[in-house]
Amino acid sequence: MSAIAGLLLHLPRSGDDVVISDVCYAGVPEFAHEFLPRLGIEVSFVDSSDTAEVAAAMRSTTKVVYVESPANPVLRVSDIEALARIAHDVRAALVVDSTVATPAATHPHALGADHVVHSLTKYLGGHGDALGGAVLGRRSDLAELRKSSGVHLGGAMSPHSAYLIMRGLDTFALRIAAHSANAMALASHFAHHPRIERVNYPGLPTHPQHGLAARQMRCFSGLMSIVLRGGEDAVRSVVRRLRLFEYAVSLGRQRSLVFHIPISGIQRHSRRLDPKHLEHYRALAGEGVVRISVGLEDAEELCADWTRAFD
Numbered sequence: 001m002s003a004i005a006g007l008l009l010h011l012p013r014s015g016d017d018v019v020i021s022d023v024c025y026a027g028v029p030e031f032a033h034e035f036l037p038r039l040g041i042e043v044s045f046v047d048s049s050d051t052a053e054v055a056a057a058m059r060s061t062t063k064v065v066y067v068e069s070p071a072n073p074v075l076r077v078s079d080i081e082a083l084a085r086i087a088h089d090v091r092a093a094l095v096v097d098s099t100v101a102t103p104a105a106t107h108p109h110a111l112g113a114d115h116v117v118h119s120l121t122k123y124l125g126g127h128g129d130a131l132g133g134a135v136l137g138r139r140s141d142l143a144e145l146r147k148s149s150g151v152h153l154g155g156a157m158s159p160h161s162a163y164l165i166m167r168g169l170d171t172f173a174l175r176i177a178a179h180s181a182n183a184m185a186l187a188s189h190f191a192h193h194p195r196i197e198r199v200n201y202p203g204l205p206t207h208p209q210h211g212l213a214a215r216q217m218r219c220f221s222g223l224m225s226i227v228l229r230g231g232e233d234a235v236r237s238v239v240r241r242l243r244l245f246e247y248a249v250s251l252g253r254q255r256s257l258v259f260h261i262p263i264s265g266i267q268r269h270s271r272r273l274d275p276k277h278l279e280h281y282r283a284l285a286g287e288g289v290v291r292i293s294v295g296l297e298d299a300e301e302l303c304a305d306w307t308r309a310f311d
């Protein structure tokens with residue numbers, strides 16, 4: 001978040017405006033709502049999977065288009081190449097949070113993004129034991145950002161976290177292949193499950209943007225979300241019975257995690273979706289999703305854990 005906040009404070013000036021995807025890591029819209037308007041920077045939210053809507057939001061004052069793909073927690077995919085063209089038409093910078101995709105799946109710079117953001121806390125560090133973030137971009141853009149964000153905002157990583165993340169990076173390629181394979185196995189296991197209303201995973205042919213995901217991603221990573229039948233009661237009883245999936249926030253670590261994200265919490269705390277965007281979100285999330293970060297355990301055991309929890 002320090003990397004993202006540094007970038008969003010660095011790029012626009014008073015009188016500019018920033019267009020942000022209405023579905024992304026909750027800290028980003030919270031930060032944007034809270035801080036940017038105080039600095040005279042206007043913030044608007046769009047469905048970034050709808051390129052016509054993004055194009056219609058562009059103004060001569062738009063300096064930043066910020067998207068996440070796939071977007072946490074409903075795994076909505078945005079067309080980075082198309083969004084880069086739309087942003088560049090008004091000389092805005094396209095920022096892509098590629099934390100969920102990881103560099104194994106997508107290279108947003110090659111598709112036209114100006115800045116790429118990664119939470120190193122997730123798949124790149126990979127063990128859920130160190131916080132860090134990265135902004136990747138042109139050397140000339142980053143020198144100034146490094147000073148404003150690293151020095152003036154103090155967003156510096158501790159040496160121990162840097163050590164843990166560097167060590168995690170050595171096994172990243174092997175881990176992400178295993179995360180992706182396990183997630184594909186679990187998503188397929190869920191696909192026709194009578195207790196599950198919907199599975200959001202870009203690797204499934206039933207994902208509404210599977211074609212785009214297959215073009216833009218070399219693998220589909222390890223994050224998915226499901227909508228359970230039976231509402232909150234069903235969520236509570238199933239999630240409590242899981243043994244291999246720890247109930248916790250965060251994602252991308254070696255062990256599996258599960259977390260319930262009800263739509264009411266999102267509306268209260270972070271996104272405040274307008275009626276049209278709320279309807280788009282409900283189509284993917286019902287009244288809320290159970291987000292699953294699939295770890296490196298044995299795929300059959302992971303599937304069996306859910307089967308037992310449903311019994």
Ligand SMILES: *Cc1c(COP(=O)(O)O)cnc(C)c1O
Nearest residue numbers: 001025072097099100119121132
């Ligand atoms: C976790 C996360 C962040 C924030 O990262 P921290 O390292 O927790 O500050 C940003 N974007 C995405 C997509 C994330 O999952």
